[in-house]
Amino acid sequence: MNRLDEPLFSFRRPHSSARSTRPPGAFRLGIVSSVIVIGAAVFIWLMLLGPLGALFAHLSGHAIRQTLGAPGGLSPMWTSLEAAMVALTAIVLLGTPLAWLLAQGRLPFARVIEVGLLIPLLMPPLVIGLLLIYFMGPSTPIGGFLNHLHLTATNTFFALVIALIYESAPYYILGAQAAFSSVDPQLEENAALLGDSWPRVFRRITLPMAAPGLALALAIAWARAMGAFGAVVIIAYHPYGLPMAIWVTLQEQGVGAALPYAFLLLIVALPLPVLAYLWSARARAKVTGTSRVRTLNVPLPDQASLA
Amino acid sequence: MASASPALATSTPTTHAPQSGTANVAYAGSLLTVNEQTVGPGFEHATGYSYTGRGAESLAITQEIIAGTIQPGVFESVGAAPIKPLIPKYTTWYASFAASPIVVAYNPSGPYAATFKAIAKGNEPITKLFPLMAKSGFRLGRTDPNTDPQGRAFVLMLTLAEQKLGVPVSTVNSILGSDAVGASPQIYAETSLLAHLEAGQLDAASAYRSQAIQQHLPFVTLPASINLGSPSDASAYKKATLTLANGMKVEGGALVLTITTIGGPGAPTGSDLQADQAFVAFVLSPQGRALYQKNGYTLLPVKLTGSASSVPAVIKKELPH
Numbered sequence: 001m002n003r004l005d006e007p008l009f010s011f012r013r014p015h016s017s018a019r020s021t022r023p024p025g026a027f028r029l030g031i032v033s034s035v036i037v038i039g040a041a042v043f044i045w046l047m048l049l050g051p052l053g054a055l056f057a058h059l060s061g062h063a064i065r066q067t068l069g070a071p072g073g074l075s076p077m078w079t080s081l082e083a084a085m086v087a088l089t090a091i092v093l094l095g096t097p098l099a100w101l102l103a104q105g106r107l108p109f110a111r112v113i114e115v116g117l118l119i120p121l122l123m124p125p126l127v128i129g130l131l132l133i134y135f136m137g138p139s140t141p142i143g144g145f146l147n148h149l150h151l152t153a154t155n156t157f158f159a160l161v162i163a164l165i166y167e168s169a170p171y172y173i174l175g176a177q178a179a180f181s182s183v184d185p186q187l188e189e190n191a192a193l194l195g196d197s198w199p200r201v202f203r204r205i206t207l208p209m210a211a212p213g214l215a216l217a218l219a220i221a222w223a224r225a226m227g228a229f230g231a232v233v234i235i236a237y238h239p240y241g242l243p244m245a246i247w248v249t250l251q252e253q254g255v256g257a258a259l260p261y262a263f264l265l266l267i268v269a270l271p272l273p274v275l276a277y278l279w280s281a282r283a284r285a286k287v288t289g290t291s292r293v294r295t296l297n298v299p300l301p302d303q304a305s306l307a
Numbered sequence: 308m309a310s311a312s313p314a315l316a317t318s319t320p321t322t323h324a325p326q327s328g329t330a331n332v333a334y335a336g337s338l339l340t341v342n343e344q345t346v347g348p349g350f351e352h353a354t355g356y357s358y359t360g361r362g363a364e365s366l367a368i369t370q371e372i373i374a375g376t377i378q379p380g381v382f383e384s385v386g387a388a389p390i391k392p393l394i395p396k397y398t399t400w401y402a403s404f405a406a407s408p409i410v411v412a413y414n415p416s417g418p419y420a421a422t423f424k425a426i427a428k429g430n431e432p433i434t435k436l437f438p439l440m441a442k443s444g445f446r447l448g449r450t451d452p453n454t455d456p457q458g459r460a461f462v463l464m465l466t467l468a469e470q471k472l473g474v475p476v477s478t479v480n481s482i483l484g485s486d487a488v489g490a491s492p493q494i495y496a497e498t499s500l501l502a503h504l505e506a507g508q509l510d511a512a513s514a515y516r517s518q519a520i521q522q523h524l525p526f527v528t529l530p531a532s533i534n535l536g537s538p539s540d541a542s543a544y545k546k547a548t549l550t551l552a553n554g555m556k557v558e559g560g561a562l563v564l565t566i567t568t569i570g571g572p573g574a575p576t577g578s579d580l581q582a583d584q585a586f587v588a589f590v591l592s593p594q595g596r597a598l599y600q601k602n603g604y605t606l607l608p609v610k611l612t613g614s615a616s617s618v619p620a621v622i623k624k625e626l627p628h
Contacts, residue, residue, distance in 0.1 A: 130502055137508030138446065139417075154508065155492040234499045237451070238490040251367035251454040252553065255374040 052266075059259050067249065067260040076245035077264055083157060083241055084225040087164035088172075091221060095173040096214075100206070102173075103180030114174075121170045125230025128166050132235050136162065153235065160236040167228035172221035179213025180206065212280035219276035226269035242268075328582030329357040331575065333372070333379035335365040335389075336497050337407070337457065338564070340521045341602040342383070349598055350589045356582040364455045364497060365389035372397060378573040380583030383566045383590070385456050385515070387612065388557075390567055400613030401567040402626065404591055405604040408536020408562065409460050410526040411436065412504055412514040419445070419510050427527045436527055437465075437474045440511060441481035448504060448512035450497045452488045453552050456562070457497060460535050461513035462487050463559040466547035467533035488552050515562070520603030535562045538607060563607060564599065566590055568619065584619045591625035 067073055101107050102114065120128060136142045136153035146153055153159045183206050191201045207214075229243040240248065242265040250258035330350065334342055339362040347358040361377070365384040369392050371377045382398075384390055390401045413423040422439055425431040440447055450458035465482060468474040484491050495503055495512075501522055504512040516536070519526040531537040535544055544559035551557060568583050575583055589595045591609050600606050611618065611626050618626065 130499065133499075133503055133506045133508055137503070137506055139507050143508070152492075154503070155494070233496045234502070237494050237496055238492060240490070248451070248454055251364050251370065254370035255376060 055259060055262055055266075058256070059263055060256070063256050064260040064263065067257050068264060074264075076240045076242045076261065077268055079157070079160070079239050080226055080241035080243075080265070081268060083160045083164055084222060087161045087168065087225050088218065088222055090161070090165060091169045091172050092218065095169055096176055099173045099176030099217075100180050100202070102177045103183075114177075117170045117173055120166055121174075125167050125228065125232075126234065127230075129163065129231035129234025132162065132166065132231065136235075155236060155238050157239055160232060160239065160241060163231040163234075163236050164225040164228050166231055168221040168224035171224050172217045175217025175220060176210075176214050179210040179217060182213055183209040212283040215276040215280045215283075219273035219280075223269060223273050226265065326355040326357075326578065326582065328578030328580070328585075329359055330381060330582040330586035331379050331579065332358065332360045332381040332383060332583075332586060333368045333377060333569075334360060334362050334383040335368075335385045335456070336362045337385060337515050337518055338362060338383060341517065341599060341604075345598045345602060346590065346595060349595070350586055353589060353594065354582075354585050356585055358586065366454060366456070369393060372569060375573065378575070379569055380575045380579060381566065381586050382569050383564065385562050385564060386560055387563070387565045388456065388560070390565055393567075393569065393571075394613065397569045397571040398567045398613075399617045400611060400615065401565050402587070402591060402609055402611050402618075402622075403538075403563040403565045403607060404596055404609045405564040405599045405606050406536040406538065406562060407515045407517055407564060407604055408529065408531075408534040409457070409464050410514055410516045410519055410528055410534070411440070411511050412501065412519045412524040412526040413511040414504055414507055414509060415525050416507055417510045423511070423527060424525070427525065433527070433530060434472055434474065437468060437472075437478050437482065441478045443481075446508070446510045447482065447493050448495050448500050448509040449493050450500055450513065451494050452549060455497050457513060457515060458494070459549060459551075459557055460559075460562055462549050463544070463547040463557075464529065464533050464535060466549070467535075467544065467559065470546060471532045471543070472530070488549065515603075516605075517599075517603035535559060536605060537561060538563060564604060568622075581621075584621050587619075588621045588625050591622065 098113075102110055107113060123131075132153065134140065136146070138144075138147065138152060138154065143153060146158075151158045153162055187205050187209070188201050191205050192198070196204065227243060229247070232241065232244060233247065237244065242261055246258045246261045246265070249261060332342065332347075339360075342360050342362070347360055350356065351358050361379065363371075365386070366389050368377070368379075368382060368384070369389045372379070372382070372393060382390060382393070385407055387401055387403070390398065411423075413427075414420060415424075419439060419442075422431065422435065426433060426436050426439075439445070449461045452458040452462050462483065465474070465479045469476060469479055484493055500512050501514060501518060501524065503509050504524065505522065514524065514526060516526065516528070518524075528534075532540055532543065538561040541561045544561060547559040549557050566587055568587055574580070590599075596606050596609075609626055615623075615626075
């Protein structure tokens with residue numbers, strides 16, 4: 001029941017409310033801050049999407065049919081998808097253990113290792129490509145070793161995969177490290193105290209808890225790999241993936257003919273990150289909503305009595 | 308209007324008071340070193356105007372000008388082919404002033420270095436070059452014929468070698484591999500090709516003579532009859548043709564440095580326009596051309612093609628009368 005002297009709805013905050021203990025002027029400041037925050041958010045979102053608007057404004061159905069309908073017009077898409085999948089598989093298999101060890105704080109010189117991961121992020125991809133020539137070119141010791149395996153790290157599908165790994169692996173590993181770090185160590189310790197071996201703790205506790213963050217890290221690495229260009233143009237001119245197809249078509253036939261490939265890149269590269277985001281958001285809500293309750297239900301042995 | 312830059316006509320190396328205009332020059336990627344390190348600063352020093360340059364594959368610049376994504380005031384390309392699609396909307400004339408022959412740059416520490424050196428010195432005949440490059444396991448680098456004039460020139464040069472030097476077709480086919488214009492592992496981006504050679508990862512690569520000289524790479528000079536660097540052989544060059552991946556047929560022509568001003572929609576005006584015209588005049592002046600010669604280009608008499616009446620007065624002074 002409302003008091004009779006208080007209006008049911010009011011544009012002014014009721015002075016008598018228990019929550020209105022803020023100083024005078026704070027309310028106006030709150031509105032101004034909200035406007036600034038919302039304004040900044042809307043502005044940056046629209047600015048970031050601006051190029052997408054330009055893409056659709058300049059894309060014609062005729063150009064799409066002509067570019068993508070030409071013989072072999074879709075082969076850059078398959079090349080990109082295949083190379084990104086191989087690269088991401090390698091990154092997940094090799095990067096996840098590193099991310100987990102870093103998050104556990106079990107590695108000596110962990111900071112040095114982290115800085116090592118930042119270096120490929122910091123370097124312009126073009127420079128990475130140039131340095132890869134010296135590092136993995138056919139006349140280098142690594143190139144000689146690869147040659148024994150009938151592999152070449154320039155202008156081959158393998159070279160493309162290598163370039164994608166360099167451009168996207170740090171994003172996955174650093175993201176996965178953050179995901180593993182966000183898992184409450186208490187839960188892992190409790191499971192270990194209950195007698196679970198570490199692989200079982202990893203499988204039953206760590207991995208499911210970190211999964212939403214891992215999915216996001218994977219989505220970002222995927223987007224990087226699909227769009228990778230700088231290192232690719234140096235060490236893997238052929239076979240063309242989508243970014244190279246955009247570049248070559250731009251030079252050969254102009255912007256109009258190149259845009260359909262940019263459109264195709266969006267169509268094939270976007271669903272996976274979007275799904276990962278949606279799933280991650282749902283899973284996060286579940287994890288934060290239920291995990292604490294579950295830990296309360298676990299009958300924990302008294303640590304002092306175990307000792 | 309032309310009073311801003313009469314000093315250009317003379318080749319006295321005097322420094323001029325800073326002028327407000329900026330020459331905005333788009334040029335073939337192979338001109339990057341000479342333009343950024345020598346001609347650009349030389350122009351600023353001689354005229355007082357500012358210079359800003361942008362290097363890219365010539366045909367890509369043509370496409371970007373047509374699409375309106377760049378609006379340079381000057382376009383300097385290798386060969387006239389990239390300028391021709393811009394006539395008459397963006398320009399009605401162009402001037403050629405130097406040649407840029409194709410050479411074969413080689414790896415001085417590679418397994419074939421000794422033979423290359425002997426051919427370069429003339430101790431072995433030039434005809435030995437072709438079977439050498441056709442050897443299995445030989446690592447050749449070249450640029451994309453579909454997007455880059457140098458890539459086309461290298462393939463056309465081999466066709467001319469067939470026609471003029473009697474190199475067997477089978478040898479040429481072995482040199483280029485299975486696919487001359489398609490997805491060949493020999494093809495690198497123009498910007499990185501010589502980096503692969505410098506890193507010792509290739510045995511040889513196509514190059515303009517100027518690039519090889521500027522980057523201190525050893526190279527084999529090719530005869531004028533096949534190197535696309537001699538305008539007097541232009542009619543013979545035409546007999547070499549190449550069909551690109553998109554079905555377009557291109558024919559050989561002399562690789563001459565060609566320059567023009569770019570007008571049309573969004574073209575510079577006022578002092579920037581004067582700076583653009585002053586840049587072209589500087590390039591065509593004896594002082595400017597000497598800078599190109601120093602960087603490995605072969606000087607040619609300045610030659611105008613197109614509408615002489617629309618050439619700005621300040622540039623006209625540098626043209627033959």
